[in-house]
Amino acid sequence: MSHELEDLLKTFEKKGINRRHFFKLMAAAGLVTAVGIYKAKEFSSNAKGKIVIIGGGAAGISMAARLNDWLDEPDITLIDPSDRHFYQPGFTLIASGVYQPDEVWRKQEDCMPSGIKWIKDSVAAIDPNKNQVATKNNGKIAYDFLVLTPGLQTNWEKVEGITQATLGEGNAHSIYDFEGAQKTWKALQEFSKTGGKAIYTDTYTKHKCGGAPKKICLLTDDYTRKQETRDKADLHYYTASKELYDIPFFTPRLLKIYEERNIPINLNVRVKGVDTAAKQVHFEKIETVGEQKVYTPFIEDYDFLHFTPPMSAPDFVREAGLGWTEGKLAADAWVMVDKETLVHKTYPNIVSLGDVAGIPTSKTSAAVRKQVPIAAKNLISLMEGKEPEEKYDGYAACPIVTDYGHVLLCEFNYKKEPEISFPFNLIDTSKEQRAAWWLKVHILKPMYFYGMLNGFA
Numbered sequence: 001m002s003h004e005l006e007d008l009l010k011t012f013e014k015k016g017i018n019r020r021h022f023f024k025l026m027a028a029a030g031l032v033t034a035v036g037i038y039k040a041k042e043f044s045s046n047a048k049g050k051i052v053i054i055g056g057g058a059a060g061i062s063m064a065a066r067l068n069d070w071l072d073e074p075d076i077t078l079i080d081p082s083d084r085h086f087y088q089p090g091f092t093l094i095a096s097g098v099y100q101p102d103e104v105w106r107k108q109e110d111c112m113p114s115g116i117k118w119i120k121d122s123v124a125a126i127d128p129n130k131n132q133v134a135t136k137n138n139g140k141i142a143y144d145f146l147v148l149t150p151g152l153q154t155n156w157e158k159v160e161g162i163t164q165a166t167l168g169e170g171n172a173h174s175i176y177d178f179e180g181a182q183k184t185w186k187a188l189q190e191f192s193k194t195g196g197k198a199i200y201t202d203t204y205t206k207h208k209c210g211g212a213p214k215k216i217c218l219l220t221d222d223y224t225r226k227q228e229t230r231d232k233a234d235l236h237y238y239t240a241s242k243e244l245y246d247i248p249f250f251t252p253r254l255l256k257i258y259e260e261r262n263i264p265i266n267l268n269v270r271v272k273g274v275d276t277a278a279k280q281v282h283f284e285k286i287e288t289v290g291e292q293k294v295y296t297p298f299i300e301d302y303d304f305l306h307f308t309p310p311m312s313a314p315d316f317v318r319e320a321g322l323g324w325t326e327g328k329l330a331a332d333a334w335v336m337v338d339k340e341t342l343v344h345k346t347y348p349n350i351v352s353l354g355d356v357a358g359i360p361t362s363k364t365s366a367a368v369r370k371q372v373p374i375a376a377k378n379l380i381s382l383m384e385g386k387e388p389e390e391k392y393d394g395y396a397a398c399p400i401v402t403d404y405g406h407v408l409l410c411e412f413n414y415k416k417e418p419e420i421s422f423p424f425n426l427i428d429t430s431k432e433q434r435a436a437w438w439l440k441v442h443i444l445k446p447m448y449f450y451g452m453l454n455g456f457a
Helices: 004-014 019-028 058-070 088-095 178-194 212-226 251-260 315-319 365-383 434-450
Strands: 051-054 076-079 084-086 105-107 117-119 123-127 132-135 140-142 145-148 196-201 233-238 269-275 280-289 292-301 304-306 350-352 396-403 406-412
Touching (some): 058 076, 058 365, 084 088, 088 178, 088 212, 088 434, 123 315, 145 365, 178 212, 178 304, 196 212, 196 292, 212 233, 212 396, 251 406, 350 365
Parallel strands (some): 051 076, 076 117, 196 304
Antiparallel strands (some): 123 132, 132 140, 269 280, 396 406
């Protein structure tokens, strides 16, 4: 079933129905309005300028496609070293056996919009004062306008005892890695047989898909129930936050699910390190006593561990001075952009969006989908010598998978108010829904590859 839409697309193409027409048919049937798919040909511009895009992930490629459509004479260079383009929301579904690994990636060259110049290289440095990007192998590249979408940097080394290469050793796993997600699925199946103590953690930094640790925890619970071995599994969730979830409309039901499934929640706890040989997690409890913070270390044994590594903006962003210099977003150098226009606060010829952007919302592909048309329009306004007028309201979506068949579809904005997309505004999204599972598993991935990356939003 997970291939149905992709197969349908290919069948239509063989019959001479192109993808644009396909999406119109889907929209007419009410099947894609939930993800807001449409071909954005609202206007065109004869603005000129050399645009350099750093990063070929969801935000970078979607921006390239959109700008390619909207500019009459686009001059776009995209810098990215990748061979493969991953649909990262699918990693959780690999780790739970729903997807096969080869279902979540395409060749990067097949995802690139036609007509742009792709430099297959890594960025070494940015000089925003000279409007230059230094690459590792192709020298310096000048720009008039910069789109900063390199994604984020996963700092595995900040969990003592762990490296990306050693994921899986000591049964310590993380789905924030393609190979790691595959190892997690093998370990989850084995854990369902042997039982024991399972620990799930998030991290103290902002991180992509904040719901992922919750998802794999709840899917482990459901998987062991389906194997009739839940009585042998002792599951615990640890979060560095002061609450399990901070969107009030959805939090009560999520808390109730954890209570119903007998999964204790431990708040204000950071992972400091993992002793994979001894199978122990070294934690630090942070409490405020009066005006002082008290740090209390403690150790927990485990049989199965899923952890979330700390994340930050890439080093070259920090070194270029493009990150926030004060406030909560400064420590990890998230890019200092206006949260509404996505234009850099110091360098007005730079726009930034996606995971690297220093804005107070979740880092998800759903957020990127909303950011792209706003960032693209504002960039074109800057190219035309005008003020950016489009405003992003902080929309993001986090489909929290609660079991094999249901999803708590959390959609919200900067104000942490629910912002529910049609047709889900017709049902009670404060509770998990089977329709949201079908959206998550069967629709969003083909829409991502065939829609969003091609300039749909």
